[in-house]
Amino acid sequence: MKNFAFSFLALILLFPFFPIHSKAKAPIRHQIQQIKGYNKIDGKADSIGAYCRLDGIVQSPNFLSPKQLYFSMFDSTGSIAVINYKSAFGYAPTSGDSVHVIGTICQDPTKGSGSHFALNALTYIRPDSIWLTSGSYTTHSPIVIGDTLHEKYESELVTIKNIYYRGIWPIDTTKSHRYWHEPNFVSYHGKTTIRMVVLPGMALFGAKEPPLNVKLNITGIVSQGHGVLSSPSPEWLDSDTYFIFPRDSNDIQKSITSDIKSEDAPKEGINIYPNPSSNIFHITLPGNLLQNKYFIEVTDIIGRKILASSLIYSDNYSLNAYDWPPGIYMVIIKNSSGNFFLNKIAKTGD
Numbered sequence: 130m131k132n133f134a135f136s137f138l139a140l141i142l143l144f145p146f147f148p149i150h151s152k153a154k155a156p157i158r159h160q161i162q163q164i165k166g167y168n169k170i171d172g173k174a175d176s177i178g179a180y181c182r183l184d185g186i187v188q189s190p191n192f193l194s195p196k197q198l199y200f201s202m203f204d205s206t207g208s209i210a211v212i213n214y215k216s217a218f219g220y221a222p223t224s225g226d227s228v229h230v231i232g233t234i235c236q237d238p239t240k241g242s243g244s245h246f247a248l249n250a251l252t253y254i255r256p257d258s259i260w261l262t263s264g265s266y267t268t269h270s271p272i273v274i275g276d277t278l279h280e281k282y283e284s285e286l287v288t289i290k291n292i293y294y295r296g297i298w299p300i301d302t303t304k305s306h307r308y309w310h311e312p313n314f315v316s317y318h319g320k321t322t323i324r325m326v327v328l329p330g331m332a333l334f335g336a337k338e339p340p341l342n343v344k345l346n347i348t349g350i351v352s353q354g355h356g357v358l359s360s361p362s363p364e365w366l367d368s369d370t371y372f373i374f375p376r377d378s379n380d381i382q383k384s385i386t387s388d389i390k391s392e393d394a395p396k397e398g399i400n401i402y403p404n405p406s407s408n409i410f411h412i413t414l415p416g417n418l419l420q421n422k423y424f425i426e427v428t429d430i431i432g433r434k435i436l437a438s439s440l441i442y443s444d445n446y447s448l449n450a451y452d453w454p455p456g457i458y459m460v461i462i463k464n465s466s467g468n469f470f471l472n473k474i475a476k477t478g479d
Contacts, residue, residue, distance in 0.1 A: 156182040156231050162206035164234050165252055167280070174252040176234045183209065183254055187226040188268045188286050189350050189376050192331060195221065198256070201284050201350045202228060203269065208284040210253035210352070220259050224376070225266045232256035251283065251353045271348050276321045278351055278371035287373070288348040289314075289323055291384050295430070295459045295471050298327075298338035312339075314347060324372035325349060332377040341471045344384035349373035401460060405475035410448040412460070414441070426461040450476045 161183055164176040185202035192199040198213045200222040211222075211230055232254045271288040278287075292314045314323040325347060327333045339345060353371050375381065400413045414423065425446060427436040435453065438446070448460070455478045463469040 156180050158182045158184070160206040161185065161202075161204050161209045164254075165207060165209065165283075167252065172250050172280075174234065174236045176252075177236055179234045180232070181234065181254075182229060182231045184229050185209075185227075186266050186268060187222045187228060188224055189222065189374070190224065190332065191217070191222045192350075192374055198222070201286065202230065203286075208286065208350075210251060210284045210350075211256055211259075212253045213256050218256070218259050220261065223264065224268050225264055226261055227263045227266055229260040229262060230254055230256045231258045231260075253284075276323060278323070278373070280353075282351040282371075283353055285351055286348065287351055288346055289373075290346045291344045292323060292347065293343070293471060294339040294341060294345060295428075295473075298336075314345070323347070324370065326352075326372050326374055331375070333375050333380075336378045339381055341473065346382045346384050347373065347375065348380040348382075349375040399462065399470060399472065401472055401474055405477045406450065407477045408449070408451050410450060410460075410474055412446040412448065412462075414444045414446070414462070422464065424463045426463070428459050428461065430457050430459065448474075450474075 157180075159179075159181045164174075164179060164181060164183075166175040167173060168175065183202070183204070185204040187200055187202050188208065189201045191197075193214075196217055197215075198211060198217045198220070200211050201208055202211055203209075211232075212235075213232075234252065235255045236250060236252050269286070271286045272282065273288045273290065274282060276289055276292065294312065294314055298312055312325055312327060314325055350373065351371055352374055399415070402411055404410065412425065423441040425436070425438040425441060425448075426434060427448065428434050435458065436448065450458075453476045455476050458474050458476060460472040460474055461469055462472070
């Protein structure tokens with residue numbers, strides 16, 4: 130027995146720093162804001178690889194399939210995404226749940242995940258375990274922000290007010306889950322595009338399309354980086370782009386505020402024909418709209434500018450779409466007072 134005790138003591142003295150895998154250690158409990166620092170030069174999170182425990186309140190449903198996880202949680206210091214592409218641990222996130230999440234801080238959920246879309250540069254925790262402690266907590270009110278999304282709001286629940294819808298609403302529920310369905314919204318002055326991503330399986334997929342030319346307030350969880358890893362892959366992918374994940378149809382509401390100075394010029398009388406067309410679109414504008422002089426812009430559904438006119442002095446205008454690829458385009462008619470009207474056209478093949 131003495132010899133055994135001596136040998137054990139000698140082993141400890143000779144190998145005092147015997148390596149232990151980090152996940153064998155008890156996770157350190159952190160507040161969310163403590164692990165969300167990042168390098169402002171390259172955007173890399175300071176806490177990548179940290180094994181920790183985060184406690185908080187769930188503020189979104191699961192944005193992925195029942196066998197995967199992507200939801201947002203918050204504590205008194207901030208919000209963070211919880212993502213695991215391999216398992217949902219039998220947990221179905223519900224807003225108001227109080228949870229303990231134990232896992233590793235990551236920043237590239239597509240690497241080795243087999244995922245079909247990219248959330249590059251998003252800081253998140255990849256859980257090894259999730260404990261549901263209680264439910265029915267009240268989630269905090271959304272942060273009302275301007276029309277610019279950036280790092281400060283990553284994974285936060287936000288509301289953007291007084292913007293207009295433009296884009297293609299995802300009404301085809303038979304589409305593969307491998308692809309993004311991305312309706313776009315534009316700020317009231319027509320200069321900023323807000324992307325709101327809707328995926329098959331999400332509550333908004335297949336819901337009624339928002340109206341054009343109506344000011345809306347949209348709410349959702351801010352995420353960063355997006356893409357399609359499966360063919361076809363759009364050329365416009367940008368890993369530094371921010372967008373919003375809506376939680377349900379209540380996250381798109383007509384604006385009831387009047388904080389935008391507008392002349393409320395009538396939209397009646399604006400006519401675009403033939404629509405669809407394979408070549409020429411004719412636009413007629415009512416004479417009372419011409420008092421302020423008008424410009425016409427055409428963009429594709431992701432906001433890329435296809436055409437920008439000079440000042441319009443006539444109540445007729447023609448668009449030559451012969452060289453445009455078939456698809457849906459947005460015609461934006463603006464006047465010098467900042468009012469603008471959105472109209473959707475369809476370019477067909479020859």
